[in-house]
Amino acid sequence: MTAPLTPVVDLDRIVVTYGGGPFRRDGFQAVKGISLQIAPGETVGLVGESGSGKTTLGRVCLGLQPPSAGEMRFCGEAFGALRQRRGQLSVVLQHPEWALNPRLKCGRSVEEPLVVLGTPAEERRARVAAMLENVGLGASFAERFPGQLSGGQRQRVAIARALITEPRFIVFDEAVSALDVSVQAQVLNLVRELQDQHGFGALFISHDLAATRYISHRIAVMYQGEFVEVAEAARFYGEPEHPYSRKLMAAIG
Numbered sequence: 027m028t029a030p031l032t033p034v035v036d037l038d039r040i041v042v043t044y045g046g047g048p049f050r051r052d053g054f055q056a057v058k059g060i061s062l063q064i065a066p067g068e069t070v071g072l073v074g075e076s077g078s079g080k081t082t083l084g085r086v087c088l089g090l091q092p093p094s095a096g097e098m099r100f101c102g103e104a105f106g107a108l109r110q111r112r113g114q115l116s117v118v119l120q121h122p123e124w125a126l127n128p129r130l131k132c133g134r135s136v137e138e139p140l141v142v143l144g145t146p147a148e149e150r151r152a153r154v155a156a157m158l159e160n161v162g163l164g165a166s167f168a169e170r171f172p173g174q175l176s177g178g179q180r181q182r183v184a185i186a187r188a189l190i191t192e193p194r195f196i197v198f199d200e201a202v203s204a205l206d207v208s209v210q211a212q213v214l215n216l217v218r219e220l221q222d223q224h225g226f227g228a229l230f231i232s233h234d235l236a237a238t239r240y241i242s243h244r245i246a247v248m249y250q251g252e253f254v255e256v257a258e259a260a261r262f263y264g265e266p267e268h269p270y271s272r273k274l275m276a277a278i279g
């Protein structure tokens with residue numbers, strides 16, 4: 027029997043309260059005691075209506091939002107100093123423009139996280155060229171500016187930037203929502219291929235249940251700061267258990 031893989035992200039009863047303080051009881055609980063483990067190579071799709079707490083939970087996983095209560099571990103270790111996690115966590119957002127400086131050539135944007143890590147220049151150049159090939163663009167895109175690319179190409183550059191440090195975990199927050207359906211499919215296929223190659227764990231936050239189904243191994247349904255259902259994707263889409271999940275499914279027809 028093989029030992030179970032150590033989760034890349036392990037959330038244990040995480041609570042996030044906005045606006046509260048030690049002497050105030052009027053804080054708003056955006057996340058209410060959530061536990062979740064994400065394995066290497068696994069994608070968990072996070073769905074739920076606007077304001078249910080998805081982005082807040084994603085920010086907790088990235089260490090950008092300190093939980094008000096609960097424990098979290100990253101690759102089996104306490105979620106300690108930021109330095110230890112440098113290059114290990116990445117995010118891909120809805121608009122690649124948010125990750126790419128319009129005044130920088132794409133190659134430079136992809137290279138930047140390696141500069142922060144102190145990777146030598148020669149190695150950086152080789153890795154950027156290989157990564158641009160890897161995301162299906164070709165090394166020549168290093169010389170282009172984001173404004174000279176289509177939306178789908180820009181999102182590929184953003185993905186290349188997110189992957190360049192070989193992170194163990196990536197949050198995709200509405201990462202394909204701004205793309206045309208056919209381009210969405212290409213980008214989702216790319217993410218799946220890259221996950222097979224690199225083995226990162228992922229949290230895929232989306233309003234789009236069809237895209238989430240395509241990419242996710244498990245689905246977590248969030249409602250008012252809580253998970254109402256966490257299920258294998260195949261089972262979830264066949265027969266969601268919770269009435270709220272059924273309502274969500276019905277809403278997309």
Ligand SMILES: Nc1ncnc2c1ncn2[C@@H]1O[C@H](COP(=O)(O)OP(=O)(O)OP(=O)(O)O)[C@@H](O)[C@H]1O
Nearest residue numbers: 044045054056074075076077078079080081082083
């Ligand atoms: N910095 C903040 N201060 C106070 N309240 C916040 C803050 N950030 C988010 N909230 C509130 O927390 C709740 C959850 O927000 P969050 O952005 O996590 O939801 P979401 O499910 O990602 O929504 P959407 O799908 O619209 O992005 C919302 O009610 C929001 O108004």
